Amino acid sequence: MSKIEYSVDSEVAKKIHDLLQPTLxxxxxxxxxxxxxxxxxxGQRFKDxxxxxDEIIDSVRVHSDDIAEYITTVGQIPDGTAGTVAKGRPFEDVPIESIDVEDVLNYTAQMLKTASQNIRGRIDAADIDPVGQDHLIQTAATLDKHLWMISASR
Ligand SMILES: [Fe+2]
Known part of the structure:
Protein backbone atom coordinates (compact mmCIF):
# COMPACT_ATOMS: atom_id res chain seq x y z
CA MET A 1 0.00 0.00 0.00
CA SER A 2 1.24 3.50 -0.80
CA LYS A 3 2.73 5.45 2.03
CA ILE A 4 1.40 8.95 1.53
CA GLU A 5 3.52 11.78 2.88
CA TYR A 6 1.97 14.91 4.36
CA SER A 7 3.60 18.28 4.91
CA VAL A 8 1.00 19.33 7.49
CA ASP A 9 1.11 18.13 11.10
CA SER A 10 -1.84 15.82 11.90
CA GLU A 11 -3.24 18.07 14.65
CA VAL A 12 -3.22 21.03 12.27
CA ALA A 13 -4.76 18.81 9.57
CA LYS A 14 -7.65 17.85 11.87
CA LYS A 15 -8.33 21.49 12.70
CA ILE A 16 -8.21 22.59 9.07
CA HIS A 17 -10.52 19.68 8.14
CA ASP A 18 -13.05 20.96 10.68
CA LEU A 19 -13.00 24.38 9.02
CA LEU A 20 -13.06 23.15 5.42
CA GLN A 21 -15.63 20.34 5.81
CA PRO A 22 -18.63 22.65 6.56
CA THR A 23 -17.47 24.85 3.69
CA LEU A 24 -17.54 21.81 1.40
CA GLY A 43 -40.39 35.27 -15.72
CA GLN A 44 -38.70 38.24 -17.33
CA ARG A 45 -34.90 38.11 -17.63
CA PHE A 46 -35.23 34.32 -17.42
CA LYS A 47 -32.30 33.68 -19.73
CA ASP A 48 -29.80 36.00 -17.98
CA ASP A 54 -24.84 27.93 -14.23
CA GLU A 55 -21.80 30.23 -13.96
CA ILE A 56 -22.20 30.27 -10.17
CA ILE A 57 -22.57 26.47 -10.09
CA ASP A 58 -19.47 25.97 -12.25
CA SER A 59 -17.28 28.20 -10.09
CA VAL A 60 -18.62 26.77 -6.83
CA ARG A 61 -17.90 23.24 -8.08
CA VAL A 62 -14.30 24.20 -8.79
CA HIS A 63 -13.89 25.42 -5.19
CA SER A 64 -15.67 22.38 -3.71
CA ASP A 65 -13.39 20.04 -5.64
CA ASP A 66 -10.29 22.02 -4.62
CA ILE A 67 -11.36 22.04 -0.97
CA ALA A 68 -12.26 18.33 -0.89
CA GLU A 69 -8.93 17.45 -2.50
CA TYR A 70 -7.06 19.71 -0.09
CA ILE A 71 -8.70 17.90 2.85
CA THR A 72 -7.35 14.66 1.35
CA THR A 73 -3.99 16.30 0.66
CA VAL A 74 -3.48 16.94 4.38
CA GLY A 75 -4.44 13.36 5.29
CA GLN A 76 -8.08 13.82 6.24
CA ILE A 77 -11.25 12.47 4.65
CA PRO A 78 -13.71 14.84 2.94
CA ASP A 79 -17.42 13.96 3.13
CA GLY A 80 -19.47 15.18 0.20
CA THR A 81 -22.18 12.53 0.43
CA ALA A 82 -25.83 13.48 0.05
CA GLY A 83 -26.71 12.48 3.62
CA THR A 84 -23.98 14.67 5.11
CA VAL A 85 -24.91 17.60 2.89
CA ALA A 86 -28.60 17.21 3.84
CA LYS A 87 -27.74 17.19 7.56
CA GLY A 88 -25.19 20.02 7.44
CA ARG A 89 -26.69 22.52 4.99
CA PRO A 90 -27.47 25.88 6.61
CA PHE A 91 -29.82 27.15 3.91
CA GLU A 92 -33.60 27.44 3.64
CA ASP A 93 -35.33 24.89 1.41
CA VAL A 94 -36.56 26.31 -1.88
CA PRO A 95 -40.11 25.39 -2.94
CA ILE A 96 -40.36 22.60 -5.51
CA GLU A 97 -42.38 24.59 -8.04
CA SER A 98 -41.90 27.28 -10.69
CA ILE A 99 -40.15 30.25 -9.07
CA ASP A 100 -40.28 33.84 -10.25
CA VAL A 101 -36.99 35.51 -11.24
CA GLU A 102 -37.09 37.96 -8.30
CA ASP A 103 -37.53 35.11 -5.82
CA VAL A 104 -34.74 33.13 -7.49
CA LEU A 105 -32.45 36.16 -7.08
CA ASN A 106 -33.47 36.48 -3.42
CA TYR A 107 -32.90 32.79 -2.64
CA THR A 108 -29.55 32.85 -4.45
CA ALA A 109 -28.38 36.04 -2.76
CA GLN A 110 -29.33 34.64 0.65
CA MET A 111 -27.39 31.41 0.03
CA LEU A 112 -24.30 33.25 -1.21
CA LYS A 113 -24.40 35.72 1.69
CA THR A 114 -24.90 33.05 4.36
CA ALA A 115 -22.11 30.88 2.96
CA SER A 116 -19.70 33.81 2.60
CA GLN A 117 -20.39 34.99 6.15
CA ASN A 118 -19.94 31.46 7.52
CA ILE A 119 -16.66 31.05 5.62
CA ARG A 120 -15.41 34.46 6.79
CA GLY A 121 -16.11 33.26 10.33
CA ARG A 122 -13.66 30.38 9.75
CA ILE A 123 -10.80 32.35 8.16
CA ASP A 124 -9.14 33.61 11.36
CA ALA A 125 -9.08 30.15 12.95
CA ALA A 126 -7.50 28.77 9.76
CA ASP A 127 -4.30 30.80 10.18
CA ILE A 128 -2.70 27.61 11.58
CA ASP A 129 -2.39 26.58 7.91
CA PRO A 130 -2.09 29.45 5.41
CA VAL A 131 -2.71 27.14 2.43
CA GLY A 132 -6.02 25.88 3.84
CA GLN A 133 -6.82 29.44 4.90
CA ASP A 134 -6.21 30.59 1.32
CA HIS A 135 -8.85 28.12 0.06
CA LEU A 136 -11.36 29.77 2.41
CA ILE A 137 -10.33 33.28 1.33
CA GLN A 138 -10.49 32.48 -2.40
CA THR A 139 -13.88 30.79 -1.96
CA ALA A 140 -15.31 33.76 -0.03
CA ALA A 141 -14.01 36.10 -2.76
CA THR A 142 -15.84 34.09 -5.45
CA LEU A 143 -19.08 33.95 -3.45
CA ASP A 144 -18.90 37.69 -2.75
CA LYS A 145 -18.43 38.48 -6.44
CA HIS A 146 -21.51 36.44 -7.33
CA LEU A 147 -23.44 38.00 -4.43
CA TRP A 148 -22.66 41.44 -5.81
CA MET A 149 -23.81 40.50 -9.33
CA ILE A 150 -26.95 38.68 -8.16
CA SER A 151 -27.91 41.53 -5.79
CA ALA A 152 -27.33 44.12 -8.52
CA SER A 153 -29.73 42.19 -10.78
CA ARG A 154 -32.70 42.68 -8.42
FE1 LIG B 1 -29.09 23.82 -17.97
Missing part, protein backbone atom coordinates in the same frame (compact mmCIF):
# COMPACT_ATOMS: atom_id res chain seq x y z
CA UNK A 25 -21.12 21.07 2.48
CA UNK A 26 -22.19 24.64 1.79
CA UNK A 27 -20.60 24.68 -1.66
CA UNK A 28 -22.15 21.36 -2.69
CA UNK A 29 -25.54 22.59 -1.56
CA UNK A 30 -25.20 25.88 -3.45
CA UNK A 31 -24.48 23.86 -6.59
CA UNK A 32 -27.47 21.52 -6.00
CA UNK A 33 -29.94 24.25 -5.06
CA UNK A 34 -28.58 26.48 -7.80
CA UNK A 35 -29.44 23.79 -10.36
CA UNK A 36 -32.94 23.44 -8.91
CA UNK A 37 -33.43 27.21 -9.35
CA UNK A 38 -31.86 27.04 -12.83
CA UNK A 39 -34.53 24.48 -13.78
CA UNK A 40 -37.58 26.11 -12.19
CA UNK A 41 -37.02 29.84 -12.80
CA UNK A 42 -39.74 31.68 -14.73
CA UNK A 49 -30.45 34.58 -14.52
CA UNK A 50 -30.82 30.99 -15.78
CA UNK A 51 -27.35 31.28 -17.35
CA UNK A 52 -25.81 33.18 -14.43
CA UNK A 53 -26.89 30.34 -12.12
Missing amino acids: VELIDIALTGKQLHWTII VHEHL
Whole structure:
Protein backbone atom coordinates (compact mmCIF):
# COMPACT_ATOMS: atom_id res chain seq x y z
CA MET A 1 0.00 0.00 0.00
CA SER A 2 1.24 3.50 -0.80
CA LYS A 3 2.73 5.45 2.03
CA ILE A 4 1.40 8.95 1.53
CA GLU A 5 3.52 11.78 2.88
CA TYR A 6 1.97 14.91 4.36
CA SER A 7 3.60 18.28 4.91
CA VAL A 8 1.00 19.33 7.49
CA ASP A 9 1.11 18.13 11.10
CA SER A 10 -1.84 15.82 11.90
CA GLU A 11 -3.24 18.07 14.65
CA VAL A 12 -3.22 21.03 12.27
CA ALA A 13 -4.76 18.81 9.57
CA LYS A 14 -7.65 17.85 11.87
CA LYS A 15 -8.33 21.49 12.70
CA ILE A 16 -8.21 22.59 9.07
CA HIS A 17 -10.52 19.68 8.14
CA ASP A 18 -13.05 20.96 10.68
CA LEU A 19 -13.00 24.38 9.02
CA LEU A 20 -13.06 23.15 5.42
CA GLN A 21 -15.63 20.34 5.81
CA PRO A 22 -18.63 22.65 6.56
CA THR A 23 -17.47 24.85 3.69
CA LEU A 24 -17.54 21.81 1.40
CA VAL A 25 -21.12 21.07 2.48
CA GLU A 26 -22.19 24.64 1.79
CA LEU A 27 -20.60 24.68 -1.66
CA ILE A 28 -22.15 21.36 -2.69
CA ASP A 29 -25.54 22.59 -1.56
CA ILE A 30 -25.20 25.88 -3.45
CA ALA A 31 -24.48 23.86 -6.59
CA LEU A 32 -27.47 21.52 -6.00
CA THR A 33 -29.94 24.25 -5.06
CA GLY A 34 -28.58 26.48 -7.80
CA LYS A 35 -29.44 23.79 -10.36
CA GLN A 36 -32.94 23.44 -8.91
CA LEU A 37 -33.43 27.21 -9.35
CA HIS A 38 -31.86 27.04 -12.83
CA TRP A 39 -34.53 24.48 -13.78
CA THR A 40 -37.58 26.11 -12.19
CA ILE A 41 -37.02 29.84 -12.80
CA ILE A 42 -39.74 31.68 -14.73
CA GLY A 43 -40.39 35.27 -15.72
CA GLN A 44 -38.70 38.24 -17.33
CA ARG A 45 -34.90 38.11 -17.63
CA PHE A 46 -35.23 34.32 -17.42
CA LYS A 47 -32.30 33.68 -19.73
CA ASP A 48 -29.80 36.00 -17.98
CA VAL A 49 -30.45 34.58 -14.52
CA HIS A 50 -30.82 30.99 -15.78
CA GLU A 51 -27.35 31.28 -17.35
CA HIS A 52 -25.81 33.18 -14.43
CA LEU A 53 -26.89 30.34 -12.12
CA ASP A 54 -24.84 27.93 -14.23
CA GLU A 55 -21.80 30.23 -13.96
CA ILE A 56 -22.20 30.27 -10.17
CA ILE A 57 -22.57 26.47 -10.09
CA ASP A 58 -19.47 25.97 -12.25
CA SER A 59 -17.28 28.20 -10.09
CA VAL A 60 -18.62 26.77 -6.83
CA ARG A 61 -17.90 23.24 -8.08
CA VAL A 62 -14.30 24.20 -8.79
CA HIS A 63 -13.89 25.42 -5.19
CA SER A 64 -15.67 22.38 -3.71
CA ASP A 65 -13.39 20.04 -5.64
CA ASP A 66 -10.29 22.02 -4.62
CA ILE A 67 -11.36 22.04 -0.97
CA ALA A 68 -12.26 18.33 -0.89
CA GLU A 69 -8.93 17.45 -2.50
CA TYR A 70 -7.06 19.71 -0.09
CA ILE A 71 -8.70 17.90 2.85
CA THR A 72 -7.35 14.66 1.35
CA THR A 73 -3.99 16.30 0.66
CA VAL A 74 -3.48 16.94 4.38
CA GLY A 75 -4.44 13.36 5.29
CA GLN A 76 -8.08 13.82 6.24
CA ILE A 77 -11.25 12.47 4.65
CA PRO A 78 -13.71 14.84 2.94
CA ASP A 79 -17.42 13.96 3.13
CA GLY A 80 -19.47 15.18 0.20
CA THR A 81 -22.18 12.53 0.43
CA ALA A 82 -25.83 13.48 0.05
CA GLY A 83 -26.71 12.48 3.62
CA THR A 84 -23.98 14.67 5.11
CA VAL A 85 -24.91 17.60 2.89
CA ALA A 86 -28.60 17.21 3.84
CA LYS A 87 -27.74 17.19 7.56
CA GLY A 88 -25.19 20.02 7.44
CA ARG A 89 -26.69 22.52 4.99
CA PRO A 90 -27.47 25.88 6.61
CA PHE A 91 -29.82 27.15 3.91
CA GLU A 92 -33.60 27.44 3.64
CA ASP A 93 -35.33 24.89 1.41
CA VAL A 94 -36.56 26.31 -1.88
CA PRO A 95 -40.11 25.39 -2.94
CA ILE A 96 -40.36 22.60 -5.51
CA GLU A 97 -42.38 24.59 -8.04
CA SER A 98 -41.90 27.28 -10.69
CA ILE A 99 -40.15 30.25 -9.07
CA ASP A 100 -40.28 33.84 -10.25
CA VAL A 101 -36.99 35.51 -11.24
CA GLU A 102 -37.09 37.96 -8.30
CA ASP A 103 -37.53 35.11 -5.82
CA VAL A 104 -34.74 33.13 -7.49
CA LEU A 105 -32.45 36.16 -7.08
CA ASN A 106 -33.47 36.48 -3.42
CA TYR A 107 -32.90 32.79 -2.64
CA THR A 108 -29.55 32.85 -4.45
CA ALA A 109 -28.38 36.04 -2.76
CA GLN A 110 -29.33 34.64 0.65
CA MET A 111 -27.39 31.41 0.03
CA LEU A 112 -24.30 33.25 -1.21
CA LYS A 113 -24.40 35.72 1.69
CA THR A 114 -24.90 33.05 4.36
CA ALA A 115 -22.11 30.88 2.96
CA SER A 116 -19.70 33.81 2.60
CA GLN A 117 -20.39 34.99 6.15
CA ASN A 118 -19.94 31.46 7.52
CA ILE A 119 -16.66 31.05 5.62
CA ARG A 120 -15.41 34.46 6.79
CA GLY A 121 -16.11 33.26 10.33
CA ARG A 122 -13.66 30.38 9.75
CA ILE A 123 -10.80 32.35 8.16
CA ASP A 124 -9.14 33.61 11.36
CA ALA A 125 -9.08 30.15 12.95
CA ALA A 126 -7.50 28.77 9.76
CA ASP A 127 -4.30 30.80 10.18
CA ILE A 128 -2.70 27.61 11.58
CA ASP A 129 -2.39 26.58 7.91
CA PRO A 130 -2.09 29.45 5.41
CA VAL A 131 -2.71 27.14 2.43
CA GLY A 132 -6.02 25.88 3.84
CA GLN A 133 -6.82 29.44 4.90
CA ASP A 134 -6.21 30.59 1.32
CA HIS A 135 -8.85 28.12 0.06
CA LEU A 136 -11.36 29.77 2.41
CA ILE A 137 -10.33 33.28 1.33
CA GLN A 138 -10.49 32.48 -2.40
CA THR A 139 -13.88 30.79 -1.96
CA ALA A 140 -15.31 33.76 -0.03
CA ALA A 141 -14.01 36.10 -2.76
CA THR A 142 -15.84 34.09 -5.45
CA LEU A 143 -19.08 33.95 -3.45
CA ASP A 144 -18.90 37.69 -2.75
CA LYS A 145 -18.43 38.48 -6.44
CA HIS A 146 -21.51 36.44 -7.33
CA LEU A 147 -23.44 38.00 -4.43
CA TRP A 148 -22.66 41.44 -5.81
CA MET A 149 -23.81 40.50 -9.33
CA ILE A 150 -26.95 38.68 -8.16
CA SER A 151 -27.91 41.53 -5.79
CA ALA A 152 -27.33 44.12 -8.52
CA SER A 153 -29.73 42.19 -10.78
CA ARG A 154 -32.70 42.68 -8.42
FE1 LIG B 1 -29.09 23.82 -17.97
